[in-house]
Amino acid sequence: MKKLWHALVSLFCRPAAKIGLGILVTVGFIAGVLSWQGFTSVMGVTNSEEFCVGCHTMQANLHELKDTVHWSNRSGVRAKCADCHVPHDFTDKMARKMKASVEVWSHITGEISTPEKFEENRLRLAQNEWARFRANGSKECRSCHDYKSMDFEKMRETSREAMRGAAQRNQSCLDCHKGIAHHKPATGNSRNPAFDGLMQAASSVSAKEGAVYYNVFPRTLYLDEALSQTAGKLEIAAAVKVLQEKGDAQQVEISAWRKSKGFGRVWYGHFGKNITQATLEKNVAQDAQRIKVTESREDPNTGLVWQKTSGVFWIKKGEVVEKIDPLWSVARDSYKSSCSVCHKQPDEAHFDANTWPGLFGGMVGFTSMDKDTQALVLKYLQSNSSDFKQAGH
Amino acid sequence: MPRKNPMCMAEWKKLLVLSFVLLPILLVGVVALYGFAVWGLQLLFLGPPGP
Numbered sequence: 254m255k256k257l258w259h260a261l262v263s264l265f266c267r268p269a270a271k272i273g274l275g276i277l278v279t280v281g282f283i284a285g286v287l288s289w290q291g292f293t294s295v296m297g298v299t300n301s302e303e304f305c306v307g308c309h310t311m312q313a314n315l316h317e318l319k320d321t322v323h324w325s326n327r328s329g330v331r332a333k334c335a336d337c338h339v340p341h342d343f344t345d346k347m348a349r350k351m352k353a354s355v356e357v358w359s360h361i362t363g364e365i366s367t368p369e370k371f372e373e374n375r376l377r378l379a380q381n382e383w384a385r386f387r388a389n390g391s392k393e394c395r396s397c398h399d400y401k402s403m404d405f406e407k408m409r410e411t412s413r414e415a416m417r418g419a420a421q422r423n424q425s426c427l428d429c430h431k432g433i434a435h436h437k438p439a440t441g442n443s444r445n446p447a448f449d450g451l452m453q454a455a456s457s458v459s460a461k462e463g464a465v466y467y468n469v470f471p472r473t474l475y476l477d478e479a480l481s482q483t484a485g486k487l488e489i490a491a492a493v494k495v496l497q498e499k500g501d502a503q504q505v506e507i508s509a510w511r512k513s514k515g516f517g518r519v520w521y522g523h524f525g526k527n528i529t530q531a532t533l534e535k536n537v538a539q540d541a542q543r544i545k546v547t548e549s550r551e552d553p554n555t556g557l558v559w560q561k562t563s564g565v566f567w568i569k570k571g572e573v574v575e576k577i578d579p580l581w582s583v584a585r586d587s588y589k590s591s592c593s594v595c596h597k598q599p600d601e602a603h604f605d606a607n608t609w610p611g612l613f614g615g616m617v618g619f620t621s622m623d624k625d626t627q628a629l630v631l632k633y634l635q636s637n638s639s640d641f642k643q644a645g646h
Numbered sequence: 647m648p649r650k651n652p653m654c655m656a657e658w659k660k661l662l663v664l665s666f667v668l669l670p671i672l673l674v675g676v677v678a679l680y681g682f683a684v685w686g687l688q689l690l691f692l693g694p695p696g697p
Contacts, residue, residue: 264660271654272661284665288673345695347681348688388694 299350300335308360310371317435330397337393337434338382376438383427391426398426415595428594429619437621445626447583454579456571460495460503466573467492467580471625474531475567476543478502484566485518485533489625490580490632492522492530493573496565503570507531508563511538513549517560524559525552526606528635533564584626584633591620591630601637609634 269277298304306315314334318324323332340346359365365374386393400420405413419429431437451469460466468491476482478499487493493505509520509530518538520531537543548561574580592598604612613631622630688694 264664269657269661271651272657277661280661280665281669284669287666288670291670292673292677340695344680344684347677348684348695349681351678351681351685385694388696390697392697 296346296350299353300333300339302333302335305334308357310360310365310368313368313371314435321434323434332397332434336397339393340389341393341396379431379438383431386427387425389425390423394426394430418595431621445583445587445623447586448625451574451579451583452572455574458571458574460498460570460573462495462497464575465492465494466505466575467577468568468573469580470572471628472568472572474533475502476537478504478567480567480569483534484537485531487531487566487568488529488632489628490577490636492577493568495573498570501570502567503573504565504567506563506565508561510559511562513558513560517544517562520562521559522636523606523640524550524561525554526635526640527610528606528632580629581633581637584630587622587626588630588633591622592616595619601634602639602642604634604638606635606638606640609638 302315305311311334318334325331338349340349356365365371400423403416403420405417405420408416415429418424419426426433448470455469458466468487468489471489472487474484474487476484480502487507491507493507496504496506498504507520507530509522510524511517511520516535516538518533518535519529520533522528522530544562544564546560546562549558550561551558589598610631613627613634617627
């Protein structure tokens with residue numbers, strides 16, 4: 254160790270006795286130029302697409318990119334992996350490269366070594382990228398795309414208003430253009446964590462007989478207390494009256510409305526309003542022994558006849574809560590955060606219960622809500638729509 | 647100048663080693679260290695780089 258130190262000291266500190274200063278400087282200069290050249294070309298190689306997709310885990314991303322406009326388009330400009338994924342200024346680029354070296358390490362050591370493991374981690378990785386783009390305002394996109402150079406008139410009609418607004422706010426592209434280069438990871442499978450809280454609350458509810466409760470998560474309805482024959486599905490936030498509890502099962506009564514046309518499989522919470530409470534199987538819905546019809550009324554708006562119905566079913570215990578408010582507060586949060594990205598979220602009571610499903614269905618594709626949250630938010634919007642606001646006054 | 651000066655040889659060797667082995671290694675090492683340092687700072691304090 255000491256020897257090495259001495260060698261180093263003499264290497265650096267003892268002046269050269271025989272070689273001229275000019276030669277030293279010249280050789281040093283040449284060495285500097287060559288090393289820097291070598292360094293940048295290594296950086297170039299590690300930025301190349303071939304290098305990126307060298308690990309087989311990146312193949313999926315490559316294949317997906319090939320189906321998009323960034324792979325081939327009428328202008329012949331190709332976006333390579335590094336154009337979008339590697340920061341362009343030196344400091345951030347170096348930081349990213351070092352992070353990437355750790356990622357390659359995790360590939361080699363097996364943390365994310367197979368396509369399956371990659372898929373499992375995909376959502377997390379995508380979220381990292383989304384966070385990065387959010388923080389830098391999608392800087393990488395904007396080295397090719399610039400709001401200032403966009404001719405909104407030449408855009409498709411569907412793009413114009415959204416893109417004008419985005420340019421005015423100087424908004425980050427990825428707020429709206431998620432999944433632009435690869436398949437958007439399925440957020441559908443990852444459950445909204447807010448539901449866990451609701452289910453926890455539901456599991457500790459001891460239901461009183463004869464009281465009304467609300468379903469916190471879509472559930473199966475059964476015909477028998479052994480929970481063996483399915484009758485259909487109880488929708489999220491549906492109201493049920495608990496009749497009795499036996500072991501692990503709860504007997505509930507559902508009162509709802511259905512349209513007399515068709516099989517009457519879908520039950521709605523209110524007369525004339527398309528707010529679904531339950532969906533029954535065909536033979537169950539048609540079973541006159543089970544399903545009681547107590548009233549028939551014609552909806553003046555559509556001319557359809559609606560029937561007030563009720564039926565008794567079994568569900569698993571611990572799936573309902575006493576009050577609807579916690580459900581609505583989950584829905585409200587989700588609505589506010591997801592639907593205010595592009596425009597101020599419309600007032601719930603701005604539309605009526607039968608208009609919301611169409612509007613919501615057209616918009617929800619822009620958001621990353623999972624399907625249970627979608628169902629809950631839609632029901633929240635419908636249940637707080639103009640129909641009910643007026644009734645409340 | 648004598649033709650074979652051991653001193654001279656040794657100095658040339660040193661010069662070449664310094665400029666073509668040590669310099670590139672140091673260059674890469676320093677840049678890597680810098681990268682890691684910035685990354686570490688981003689993780690801890692700075693957050694992801696802004697616009």
